[in-house]
Amino acid sequence: MKSGMLAAEAAFGVLQDGSNMESYWEKLKKSWVWEELRKARNYRPAFDYGLIPGLAISALEHYILRGRAPVTLRHGKPDHEAMDPAKLHSPIQYSKPDGVLSFDVPTSLYRSNTNHEHDQPPHLHLRDPTIPELVNMPEYAGPETRYCPARVYEYVPDEKGQLKLHINAQNCLHCKACDIKDPKQNIEWTVPEGGGGPGYSVM
Numbered sequence: 001m002k003s004g005m006l007a008a009e010a011a012f013g014v015l016q017d018g019s020n021m022e023s024y025w026e027k028l029k030k031s032w033v034w035e036e037l038r039k040a041r042n043y044r045p046a047f048d049y050g051l052i053p054g055l056a057i058s059a060l061e062h063y064i065l066r067g068r069a070p071v072t073l074r075h076g077k078p079d080h081e082a083m084d085p086a087k088l089h090s091p092i093q094y095s096k097p098d099g100v101l102s103f104d105v106p107t108s109l110y111r112s113n114t115n116h117e118h119d120q121p122p123h124l125h126l127r128d129p130t131i132p133e134l135v136n137m138p139e140y141a142g143p144e145t146r147y148c149p150a151r152v153y154e155y156v157p158d159e160k161g162q163l164k165l166h167i168n169a170q171n172c173l174h175c176k177a178c179d180i181k182d183p184k185q186n187i188e189w190t191v192p193e194g195g196g197g198p199g200y201s202v203m
């Protein structure tokens with residue numbers, strides 16, 4: 001959220017004085033966001049070397065080096081290539097929302113203050129409209145219905161009973177998980193109309 005505010009401030013500066021968006025990077029590098037991300041940059045890729053080496057490297061980073069490691073470890077492969085076929089796993093039974101700390105999707109969406117004009121052009125597109133039914137559902141059990149936090153993607157039976165992907169773009173929270181995670185990189189996320197999307201307040 002802080003990085004979003006920094007981007008907004010930098011964009012405002014560009015509009016006001018004609019500078020360029022490099023000021024965003026300068027502000028970001030001087031902020032606590034950069035410091036925090038830099039300290040944590042090697043935690044996840046360390047586990048590409050296995051559980052024990054991952055724990056050892058993470059502990060070294062966390063307790064001793066604290067972001068001063070001379071190298072930045074790389075992830076082995078992009079997220080969308082890390083998805084396994086559904087047949088290799090059992091479905092996860094998630095506990096129901098308790099209404100105190102966890103909430104159902106409609107309640108969470110309402111609280112996110114998401115607000116799109118109902119007639120704005122859709123900002124989510126499928127590069128190949130056949131991939132969801134030919135690949136995503138049979139091979140990966142429709143992962144977009146689970147990783148999307150806003151239930152934007154639903155498989156709905158058509159008049160012949162065939163499951164078809166339905167996209168509720170107006171619910172999108174702009175997290176871009178679908179852009180990153182779709183196994184065939186078939187979802188094209190474009191910038192939505194300005195002024196919409198989730199809102200937040202600064203206390």
Ligand code: SF4
Pocket residue numbers: 124147148149150151152171172173174175176177178179189
């Ligand atoms: S950007 Fe996030 S909220 Fe929007 S459709 Fe993709 S996964 Fe869902």
